[in-house]
Amino acid sequence: MTRQTPPSPxxxxxxxxxxxxxxxxxxxxxxxxxxxxxxxxxAAACGFTAAAGTTLVVPGEGGGIAMALVGQGSAAQRRRSRFVVAPAARRLPPGTYAIASGLTGPAQAETALGWLMESYDFARYGAPRPAAARLVAPNDVGAARLQAIADGEALTRDLINTPTNDMGPADLADAAQALAQAHGADCTVTVGDDLIAANFPLIHAVGRASASAPRLIEMNWGHTGPHLTLVGKGVCFDTGGLNIKPGSSMGLMKKDMGGAATVLGLAQMIMALNLPLRLRVLIPAVENSISADAFRPQDILTSRKGLTVEINNTDAEGRLVLADALALACEGDTDLVISMATLTGAARVALGPDIAPFFTDDDGHAAALTAAAARVADPVWRLPFHDPYEEMIEPGIADLDNAPGGGMAGAITAALFLRRFTDKPYIHFDIYGWTPISKPARPKGGAGIGARAILDALPDLLGLSR
Incomplete structure (x- = not known):
């Protein structure tokens, strides 16, 4: 049964x-x-060649529209782009359209989802764009599922696109509580100095310098089935702390809570579809700021798990807050833990903004995610938990180093750091959370990367029926 969720505006x-x-x-x-x-x-008179995303309106009697054509390009063009038909949603005149020919099977579902995602418009601070043309969902594409996916993606984009003055730790907690209320989930938030009493020392240390107190957000939903825990990095802004970022690197740091935004969007999909599982979402929500009580380079902090961490760069704060949350995730009954974080520039250098690297020690999980990513046009790529690099995160003076020197294998060493805080089946995604240049179905701005692949892989990851 699919739960009816109010659509994103x-x-x-x-x-x-x-x-x-x-x-x-x-x-x-x-x-x-x-x-x-x-x-x-x-079409010949108008020079219509069916290039990807191009449209042509065919006039009918009385000045109406008899039909519309949209190009999906050549096979070579389709290999170079996803959602090639999606731009038609903005290029065709307003109205309601129904696909009459040219698509079958999975291509219909990709086109229908792309059409919805192309309609996205973030207009909180300015005038909205004209409404996109609407599409009748083709038969047999699972319209309710596609709508739930699009709505979850819209939530992720909204959260990332909102600047930190309106999306700080308190606002992120409010968004999680609103989502929980909409789906009958439980949500609790541990705030400020209560984090010390509750044994979340790393979350507190990273966030204590901000005027907006740090938080640990926990949401629980479902009562039967396998247990899935999603952990999302919620750094609502990252100055770099005392190792302050240059201005050019700070410009997009409102998106440093992209992991939290993506797991909330994925959680919305799961709950809207009423999947037969138990879901737990954990989000350490902080702002990495500078003040008299900011944590410092060379500080040695003790984590929730008891492991000590030498701070060699305060700009490597995401792995610190995730460490406490991952330790909590593994204390309870869970079948799988998945973390999502805008964690390292190294991942972007390796794979660019579109492809989400992921890490797992389970070959079956890796195969399931790779196959799902291909099915739903949400590319991911496995990188290794390379055990010989463990020594790079061991500084000698403490158990772990949060920022090993040398400049090599940054995405892998960050993932190895996080793995130290888990003892359950674990998958880590190092995402970008942003589309730098508008593409079909993906306008410039916040983006949910990897969530659709995870959703499609859940039956194989958790033993659910398809």
């Missing part, structure tokens, strides 16, 4: 089936003969 919903919907024909650039006979002369 920033994303469209599928249109109801309507006999008056405008027929939409998706045309392959390698097969222009597929253009309906009544439109071929008009």
């Amino acid at each position: 920033h994303i469209a919903t599928f249109a109801a089936a309507d006999s008056a919907a405008i027929p939409l024909h998706v045309i392959d650039a390698d097969d222009l003969a597929a253009i309906p006979a009544g439109a071929r002369s008009w």
